[in-house]
Amino acid sequence: MKTPSSSRANPAPGARLFDLLVSRVPQRRVRLLHWLIAGLVYLCTALLLLNGIRQGWMRAGAMAAWSAFVGLVLVAGYAALRSGWSERFADPALTVWQLSMGVIAVSWGYVICGPMRTSALFPLMFIFAFAAYSLRYRQIACLTFFAVAGLVVAIVIRQALAPWIPDPGPVPPLQVDINNLLMILVVLPALALVAAWLSALRTRLRAQRAALEAALADVERLAVVDELTGLPNRRAMMDTLARSATHARRGLLPFCVAMLDLDHFKKINDSLGHATGDAVLKRFAVVMSEALREGDVLGRWGGEEFLVVLPGATPSVAQAVLVRMQAAGRDALLPDRAVTFSAGVTAYRDAEPVEAMLARADKALYAAKAAGRDRVELADDGGPGLHAESAQPAME
Numbered sequence: 001m002k003t004p005s006s007s008r009a010n011p012a013p014g015a016r017l018f019d020l021l022v023s024r025v026p027q028r029r030v031r032l033l034h035w036l037i038a039g040l041v042y043l044c045t046a047l048l049l050l051n052g053i054r055q056g057w058m059r060a061g062a063m064a065a066w067s068a069f070v071g072l073v074l075v076a077g078y079a080a081l082r083s084g085w086s087e088r089f090a091d092p093a094l095t096v097w098q099l100s101m102g103v104i105a106v107s108w109g110y111v112i113c114g115p116m117r118t119s120a121l122f123p124l125m126f127i128f129a130f131a132a133y134s135l136r137y138r139q140i141a142c143l144t145f146f147a148v149a150g151l152v153v154a155i156v157i158r159q160a161l162a163p164w165i166p167d168p169g170p171v172p173p174l175q176v177d178i179n180n181l182l183m184i185l186v187v188l189p190a191l192a193l194v195a196a197w198l199s200a201l202r203t204r205l206r207a208q209r210a211a212l213e214a215a216l217a218d219v220e221r222l223a224v225v226d227e228l229t230g231l232p233n234r235r236a237m238m239d240t241l242a243r244s245a246t247h248a249r250r251g252l253l254p255f256c257v258a259m260l261d262l263d264h265f266k267k268i269n270d271s272l273g274h275a276t277g278d279a280v281l282k283r284f285a286v287v288m289s290e291a292l293r294e295g296d297v298l299g300r301w302g303g304e305e306f307l308v309v310l311p312g313a314t315p316s317v318a319q320a321v322l323v324r325m326q327a328a329g330r331d332a333l334l335p336d337r338a339v340t341f342s343a344g345v346t347a348y349r350d351a352e353p354v355e356a357m358l359a360r361a362d363k364a365l366y367a368a369k370a371a372g373r374d375r376v377e378l379a380d381d382g383g384p385g386l387h388a389e390s391a392q393p394a395m396e
Contacts (some may be wrong), residue, residue, distance in 0.1 A: 022082075025084075027092070028081065028087075031093045032078070037190055037193055038102070038190075041123060042070050045109070046070070048119075048179065048182055049109070049113065051179070052116045057114035057115050057116055057171075058116070063112065066112060069105065077097075077098055095130075095131075096139060099130065100143070102126075103124070103146055103147045103150050104150065106120060107147075107150035107153065108154070110154040110155075111154045114165060116179055118176075119176075119182075119183040120183075122180075122184060123187055124147060126191055128140070129190075129194040130194050131143055133198050224236035226300040228278060228282060228300075230282075231299050231300045232297065232299035233300060234301055237297070241257070241354040244309055247311075248348050255310060255347070256317075256318035256346065256348070257309055258310065258318055258322050258344065259301070259307055259344045259358070259361040260305065260306040260325075260343045261304060261341060261365055262341045263340045263342055265277065265303075265304040276334075280333050281304065284306075285298070287333065288306070288325050288328070291328040291329070293310070293321060295311050296310050296311070296313075306341075315346070322345060322376040325341075341374070342365060342373045342374060343368060343375070344362060344364025344365030345361065345376060345377070345378050346378075363379060365377065
């Protein structure tokens with residue numbers, strides 16, 4: 001039994017012939033499929049024109065000249081596309097050239113088709129549908145002007161050559177209607193294919209736009225959210241600080257900040273592994289967020305360091321919030337050992353840069369660590385740090 005891979009390796013003769021006709025190079029194959037559809041429209045139109053000769057509506061010589069022109073256009077287009085020669089141009093599908101030749105063929109057909117000349121214009125629908133699929137609006141405008149000019153020239157030529165154009169006399173309306181119906185049956189399937197391509201293109205564009213919007217949303221989220229903890233990251237916290245400082249300078253709302261650092265966090269990573277360390281950081285983010293007041297903002301500053309912005313808080317209020325956070329987190333982060341943090345707290349001073357405030361909080365944090373850890377050190381009043389009342393021995 002043949003496997004799918006062997007079937008692909010040995011395609012059927014019909015498939016090999018089709019690959020030979022339209023190439024196996026993806027982009028070239030698409031261009032040649034478009035050419036093939038255009039060729040089928042030309043062929044079916046030529047068959048309808050042959051009926052016009054039988055009805056006495058047009059001369060065989062005129063039909064032969066038109067067919068020779070169309071055949072030459074098709075052969076030249078196929079050779080350029082199949083060989084890859086057209087790929088040296090900005091428009092490797094030769095779209096403008098092919099559609100312009102189509103307009104010339106339609107205008108020529110209008111001259112020679114006698115009573116069939118109205119239906120000879122129907123292929124213009126296919127030409128402009130394909131233009132909508134392939135061309136820019138300025139190119140479509142130029143093609144429109146070219147088509148109108150071609151029709152004007154065809155009318156002038158018809159008048160000039162009136163003595164040489166067959167005049168079959170009155171044509172039965174039913175015969176005209178049947179001819180129009182047959183031409184519509186030629187053009188509409190081609191229009192349907194172009195419409196299907198346009199629909200598929202719109203679907204792909206919608207999918208790509210949705211994917212792009214999702215990617216941009218992820219980028220925007222990652223730009224302000226710490227990926228591990230889900231807290232605001234350093235950039236987001238700097239924005240929060242800038243807004244808080246602006247409000248404070250306007251006399252709207254004072255605020256404090258606290259710089260936090262988990263005590264002996266390196267020992268957790270070394271003894272329990274980085275996966276446990278990451279789990280501690282994520283749990284810390286959840287527990288500390290629940291211990292904050294409404295409106296307070298906790299963010300990850302970097303590594304095991306966190307920053308808290310406390311709008312409307314005085315240093316003593318901020319200190320009380322930090323002590324509550326210490327109590328909430330001490331026994332909630334690991335099941336069998338206490339995890340503590342040290343913190344430095346400071347209040348915003350009028351018109352100072354936020355960098356000065358952060359430096360002061362960082363200095364207070366280092367003072368808390370130097371004093372034994374598991375402390376909240378105030379930078380503003382120079383007072384002693386506060387050790388949590390229920391503090392257990394810090395991890396060594």
